[in-house]
Amino acid sequence: MSIEKLLDELYSYSLHGIKLGLQNIEKICSAMGNPEKDYKIIHVAGTNGKGSTSTTIENVLIESGKKVGKYTSPHILKFNERICANGEEISDSDIAYYYSYVKNIIEKLGITPTFFEVTTAMMFKYFSDKKMEYVVLEVGMGGKYDATNIVDADICVITNVSLDHTEFLGKTIYEIACEKAGIIKKNSRVVVGSSEPDFIRAIEEKTSNYTNVISKYKDATHKLDFEKFKTYINIGNESYEYSLFGEYQYKNFLCALEVFKMLGLPEDIIKKGVSQTVWQCRFEIIKKEKLLILDGAHNEDGVKTLCETLKIGFKKEEIVSIVSILKDKDSNGIVKKLETCVGDIIFTSLSENKRGQSAKELYEQFENKNNKQYYEDIKIAYETAKNFKDKKVILICGSFYLLSKFKEEVLKNEI
Known part of the structure; x- marks a missing residue:
């Protein structure tokens, strides 16, 4: 099985949703000999x-x-x-091995774990084997x-x-x-x-x-x-x-x-x-002219603290932000916080994600549409942001899914 098909199968466990509880992971880890210890x-x-x-x-x-x-x-x-x-990402071959290992245990146990439970079990065993x-x-x-x-x-x-x-x-x-x-x-x-x-x-x-x-x-x-x-x-x-x-x-x-x-x-x-610590999408500077920032702020508190930083270095009118927010987040609260430090907002779409919203859906939630616009296509949203002549900063935020999409669909063709 190719790594793409294997990961598709692994991601399919997400269909089981989020189930908070320890019963499944306890059974799996016990069957593995409790590598987490x-x-x-x-x-x-x-x-x-x-x-x-x-x-x-x-x-x-x-x-x-x-x-x-x-x-x-x-x-x-x-x-x-x-x-x-030791700072190195798990290899595709190890993903395949540990997924197969955990999958075999799941089948023997006759349980239906979530994506996160399967991934967590793989991790515990992998780190044990890596000593x-x-x-x-x-x-x-x-x-x-x-x-x-x-x-x-x-x-x-x-x-x-x-x-x-x-x-x-x-x-x-x-x-x-x-x-x-x-x-x-x-x-x-x-x-x-x-x-x-x-x-x-x-x-x-x-x-x-x-x-x-x-x-x-x-x-x-x-x-x-x-x-x-x-x-x-x-x-x-x-x-x-x-x-x-x-x-x-x-x-x-x-x-x-x-x-x-x-x-x-x-x-x-x-x-x-x-x-020397590096962590992507946390006030990650992609370009310095004009400044392009990617930040994983995706809730009110995250946006509030992001704005605290931006207010120190820039005027509100100098920043345009490209934003998309998941349905299960407080879009109104997030945007209100963002408007304290950002002059213009361009909404874009994450409708391909089952938790995502279209750009139009986001835009229409706001009675005050001043300094707001929307483009479903993230590439058009970015080109629009670049065309603001008076802006020093383009900020991408609102969801980690948006940052991933931006890197995959826009940055790979630019840098």
């Missing part, structure tokens, strides 16, 4: 910032000489991005009933909580925080990146053994460099050059830094590792 786990949850924090931790641990696996989602361009060993020392494990959604949560993590990181996936996780910050705090186990050391009272209440109901980096590093300072697009951070006598850029990346950095402190990593290794 073969390495130390750093478990990362949170509404936003999971991927950046996970990748920073991964990069510094590799720099320190450890054998490190990382599991993240979603992917942008190809499935292989989800499972990385990883550490695995940085990003939660798919929530925490308590997420398929990754059969592990007994050494360190748990919960970056933040905002209202997202409310149909699955709860209607309030406290309810969602309780779900995310579900990754905390009896002996876990815990790092959190928010002081929101309902969030902290949920954490303290699970453990008193946690470090709030916002409180611990309250005297730290940071500065954004809009020429090099780096984040410079000062903590006491130490200075760090963080290669991930943005106001929101500062808190992600602090979460990762606290993990390094818990692991006793030396400062020179930390500084080198954080200066």
Whole structure:
């Protein structure tokens, strides 16, 4: 079977939808001999910032000489991005082998797992066979009933909580925080990146053994460099050059830094590792003339923190944004936040995705259509954005599916 057909078969498990619960993954992992117990786990949850924090931790641990696996989602361009060993994406041949291995177990067990459960099982076994020392494990959604949560993590990181996936996780910050705090186990050391009272209440109901980096590093300072697009951070006598850029990346950095402190990593290794971290589609600079930015902000909190960065470096009138938003997100809330820092918005389509909307559907949701237009074709939307003579920045945001589509349909022909 070709890798394309194999991945189509693997993606077909998505038809089973999202099923929060641990029964399937527990059965599969038990049948595999519980490979998830073969390495130390750093478990990362949170509404936003999971991927950046996970990748920073991964990069510094590799720099320190450890054998490190990382599991993240979603992917942008190809499935292989989800499972990385020592910074290298899983190969097509290994995807085929581990999918076949897990599929055989599923058939023997007579269960119907989801796409994420199958992928998670493949990852656990792959990292065991690769003899990883550490695995940085990003939660798919929530925490308590997420398929990754059969592990007994050494360190748990919960970056933040905002209202997202409310149909699955709860209607309030406290309810969602309780779900995310579900990754905390009896002996876990815990790092959190928010002081929101309902969030902290949920954490303290699970453990008193946690470090709030916002409180611990309250005297730290940071500065954004809009020429090099780096984040410079000062903590006491130490200075760090963080290669991930943005106001929101500062808190992600602090979460990762606290993990390094818990692991006793030396400062020179930390500084080198954080200066070389790369994570696509998080304020990713594609072109500097005119500035083309791709950012994975896809909920109100993500757009709010993105705008905090943009407001520091640019005037509202200097930015045009190409946007598409999934049906299950709060389009109105997201666009209202975006309008605080963006002068013009061009809606485009993700209607090929079962959760996506057409450009016209998005456009017609807004009574105030000033500075808004729509083009179903993403290439036309981009050409229109480029023709704004007074703009310094083109921003692509609203969904990771949009960023993937933009890279595949527009960038591959341009760069």
